[in-house]
Amino acid sequence: MRSDAIVIGAGIIGAACAHALARSGLSVTVIEEKAAASGTSGQGEGNLLVSDKGPGAELELARYSLGLWDEIEDQLRERLPRGFGSMEYERKGGLVVATTADGAAPLLRFAEDQQQAGVDARPIDHDQALELEPHVNPEITAAVHYPEDAQVQPVIATEALLAAARSHGARTIFGERVIGSVRGADDKIIGVRTTAGVRRAELVVLACGPWAADVAESLGTWIPVRPRRGVILVTTRMPHRIFHKVYDADYVGAVESDDQDLQTSSVIESTAAGTVLVGSSRRQSGFDTALDLPSVREIARKAVRIFPFLAEAAVMRVYGGFRPFMPDHLPVIGPDPRIDGLWHAGGHEGAGIGLSLGTAEMLTDLIMGRRPAIDHTPFDPARPSLLEGAAR
Incomplete structure (x- = not known):
């Protein structure tokens, strides 16, 4: 046929x-x-x-x-079989935070550039950040709210x-x-x-x-195109304490980098099932599927810096995937x-x-x-x- x-x-x-x-x-x-x-x-x-x-x-x-x-x-909706599961699409918004004094100014400059391009990027003060995410580390140095960010299963x-x-x-x-x-x-x-x-x-x-x-x-x-591996941690279920997609300002640099060595940054969010997804890493190492313990340690360390309560969380799964990297x-x-x-x-x-x-x-x-x-x-x-x- x-x-x-x-x-x-x-x-x-x-x-x-x-x-x-x-x-x-x-x-x-x-x-x-x-x-x-x-x-x-x-x-x-x-x-x-x-x-x-x-x-x-x-x-x-x-x-x-x-x-x-x-x-x-x-x-x-009319094209899917009856009872087909929800895609869990949620425009939950994102919160990008700086956790060091040196990271604050670049984050705010990046948000200003995005505003010029039409993105709804809203620099917020310390108290506003804590209103959006009450459990975030109170020692963050800058924060930008992105209402347009969303999530899907x-x-x-x-x-x-x-x-x-x-x-x-x-x-x-x-x-x-x-x-x-x-x-x-x-x-x-x-x-x-x-x-x-x-x-x-x-x-x-x-x-x-x-x-x-x-x-x-x-x-x-x-x-x-070549593979760029990433690792994600999944916690056990817990009370819902993370309400947006929250990540540190290092994430943008890791995305845009050509470096083949390990890079990590925090990307943290709750799921509808009650688990917390914690990422992420980037490393160019071909299609190697071996457990990447250095990535796991760095991801966990940086996540705790943003949400200290995660230090007590149990990780039930670690998984990795390959992203299609273009030069x-x-x-x-x-x-x-x-x-x-x-x-x-x-x-x-x-x-x-x-x-x-x-x-x-x-x-x-x-x-x-x-x-x-x-x-x-x-x-x-x-x-x-x-x-x-x-x-x-």
Whole structure:
């Protein structure tokens, strides 16, 4: 059976792309080697953030995508099976704090730059910070409130988008690995070879996160994505004492850094189940899955500095995931410059949950010949910063 589009990958980016393409009238097949959200999407916190992004293209995509998240549950409600679980979407807001004298001024300057770009970034005084988070360390030196920051349960959201795509006629195939491309007489891609055979389509979307480089190579092209590992701690259930997404000002620097060595910063929030998620770390170490004890220690130490009561909390689980890191810190969204018919949607690093809906709409608009709602050129796979790397 031939499809209009094959989407490789059933994480949240692939699921969102499948849903947007199917909603636009294309017949879609999603191919996933393992299970839905079995990679990056199932190993993160579900952040939907504007607070960690400075002025520029990624912030514009984040704000566009966040507007789509505000509408998605109503949009999907009639498409999901009866009794389908809530995506736990919550615009809980974020609180970014500085815990040192040296960190206060950079945090406030960053917020001022974001305000100029249209972000609702509200510097607040010490007493206001304690009103928002009564259990935060009273020795914080600066705080900024971001009412736009939100949260979603990423596995449920991925499953919901896939279910909605199926309601529009899409197919999902699990347990098959893509191992090559099928080309037409003009060398245009007309399908993929998988471990189960050949599947044909008019176009192929590569949306498999940190594994995209290997899959791209099997298809005959190149993309400079590489894995950047992160670790998250999960506490046992406790009374609800954290009301926003709270993180320290070091987080922005860790996100934007190219350093391959270990970096940690505190990102702390409560879940609907009563646990507390405590992150995060960043380290480039390939696909190494060994327990990263130095990261665990540093994450815990920094979390206690923000919420001292966490010193008494019990950690019931530690898990790690791989984020798709791009050397110029921007996703790739659009047509491959080397293979006609191949499209990219990836390289979002730790922001993929939040950027997924905007990415899917942008990609679908480009495929359908429509003008995207925001400028797509900074995300073009043919941008100079990526082609220069390919030449080397």
